[in-house]
Amino acid sequence: MGPSLQSLEDQYMLLTQQLPTTLAACTTQAQKDQVTAQYVDSRRNYWNSIQKAFHDNDPAILSLVQQMHDEQKKIKETAKQLNNIAQVINIITDAVTVGTALAAKAG
Amino acid sequence: MRRQRPFMTWRSMVRMMLLLVCLGPAVSCKTSEDAHALATQMATTATHLSAYYNALAQIIENQARLERLQKATLGVPVDAQDLAQLQNVEYEIEKRAVAAHSLAELAEAFNELNTSKAPADVSTAATNLGTELSKIQQLPNASAAPGVLENAGKTLTQYAQERDERNMAKSMDPTIAALSQMFSQERPAYDSINRTYIGLAQSLALDLVNHNQVDPGSLMQPALEPFGLSSRTPSAQVPSGLQDYAREEIKTRGQAEITAHEKASETMDHGLIELSKRVHQLSTEGKMPERGTPFTLSDVESWIKQIL
Numbered sequence: 001m002g003p004s005l006q007s008l009e010d011q012y013m014l015l016t017q018q019l020p021t022t023l024a025a026c027t028t029q030a031q032k033d034q035v036t037a038q039y040v041d042s043r044r045n046y047w048n049s050i051q052k053a054f055h056d057n058d059p060a061i062l063s064l065v066q067q068m069h070d071e072q073k074k075i076k077e078t079a080k081q082l083n084n085i086a087q088v089i090n091i092i093t094d095a096v097t098v099g100t101a102l103a104a105k106a107g
Numbered sequence: 108m109r110r111q112r113p114f115m116t117w118r119s120m121v122r123m124m125l126l127l128v129c130l131g132p133a134v135s136c137k138t139s140e141d142a143h144a145l146a147t148q149m150a151t152t153a154t155h156l157s158a159y160y161n162a163l164a165q166i167i168e169n170q171a172r173l174e175r176l177q178k179a180t181l182g183v184p185v186d187a188q189d190l191a192q193l194q195n196v197e198y199e200i201e202k203r204a205v206a207a208h209s210l211a212e213l214a215e216a217f218n219e220l221n222t223s224k225a226p227a228d229v230s231t232a233a234t235n236l237g238t239e240l241s242k243i244q245q246l247p248n249a250s251a252a253p254g255v256l257e258n259a260g261k262t263l264t265q266y267a268q269e270r271d272e273r274n275m276a277k278s279m280d281p282t283i284a285a286l287s288q289m290f291s292q293e294r295p296a297y298d299s300i301n302r303t304y305i306g307l308a309q310s311l312a313l314d315l316v317n318h319n320q321v322d323p324g325s326l327m328q329p330a331l332e333p334f335g336l337s338s339r340t341p342s343a344q345v346p347s348g349l350q351d352y353a354r355e356e357i358k359t360r361g362q363a364e365i366t367a368h369e370k371a372s373e374t375m376d377h378g379l380i381e382l383s384k385r386v387h388q389l390s391t392e393g394k395m396p397e398r399g400t401p402f403t404l405s406d407v408e409s410w411i412k413q414i415l
Contacts (some may be wrong), residue, residue, distance in 0.1 A: 013303060016307055047196060051195060076286060
């Protein structure tokens with residue numbers, strides 16, 4: 001599988017697995033809305049990449065893929081940081097932003 | 108010089124004629140067996156391919172249901188844009204299913220070439236296949252497919268009636284090669300679609316277990332069924348042991364379903380590659396060294412039965 005589709009799938013699936021606990025850690029509806037908004041963006045990025053079935057030998061794409069790997073590690077760590085939900089939301093937002101840039105490269 | 112007796116010459120001629128009469132059908136039987144074997148394999152492979160794509164389209168429909176369930180249980184938004192996104196992917200998969208079905212019909216029309224209306228069936232089937240292939244953007248030279256295959260339909264019929272299997276195969280060679288190439292390239296996306304569906308289902312199922320919203324009755328069935336007993340839904344919290352067992356089943360069965368699909372897509376990929384190889388052999392060498400079924404599509408059938 002191309003690294004970009006794999007990266008977007010990995011991000012979408014990791015956020016899916018962590019979603020119930022992340023939402024449970026939110027103390028306000030605004031925080032929940034931020035988390036679900038980023039989750040929806042990640043889901044849309046993934047389905048965009050499925051639809052386009054793009055090629056992954058573009059150097060800019062490879063660089064973004066590396067960034068996705070780095071962001072993925074941070075998302076995994078958020079499972080241990082749920083007491084600081086604001087920080088978790090920031091990490092998820094940054095990661096999904098990279099995913100959006102990667103999905104857009106297929107256009 | 109010794110004079111040949113006419114009787115001996117006449118007997119030699121009769122022997123030679125008898126030999127030719129016996130050999131003739133054997134030679135023509137060999138070539139039509141190649142074409143029949145290839146058409147049968149093409150029909151089988153294309154029928155399985157169509158069913159595979161129909162099952163994958165069902166997976167995407169199931170994904171849409173899960174996203175709506177996720178909205179109900181976790182408040183994750185699902186709007187018209189999201190549903191349209193899924194519908195577009197499903198539509199692409201369905202186009203492939205229809206194209207594969209058209210290929211199966213063409214192959215079946217070949218096998219019926221002994222009947223009087225079969226030549227028209229071959230032309231019609233080839234034209235239909237060309238039309239369906241032109242709708243698939245990712246297929247190499249898709250836009251040329253209708254014209255190419257409509258012409259191919261006429262020449263295919265002519266070649267079949269002339270028992271020119273080599274040219275028949277030559278006409279189909281690029282189409283089969285393109286379909287095989289497309290499947291190989293897209294296979295990672297097909298596997299990914301199935302993985303994300305199972306992943307989402309697992310996540311939702313685990314959340315329901317954690318919230319005591321799962322009836323564990325089916326887990327107890329293996330113990331009760333031999334005695335004609337059925338479980339009773341517990342009114343209080345499900346015992347933690349049963350909850351752990353439910354979680355374990357969700358993970359184990361989820362992985363089994365992912366593996367089953369990956370086996371199916373790999374088998375389908377190999378089946379198409381082998382079919383393409385045989386079509387190419389017949390088109391370049393004029394014969395198929397192997398006619399027997401080189402592979403089984405049982406893994407594809409098993410996975411399809413789970414879904415449809």
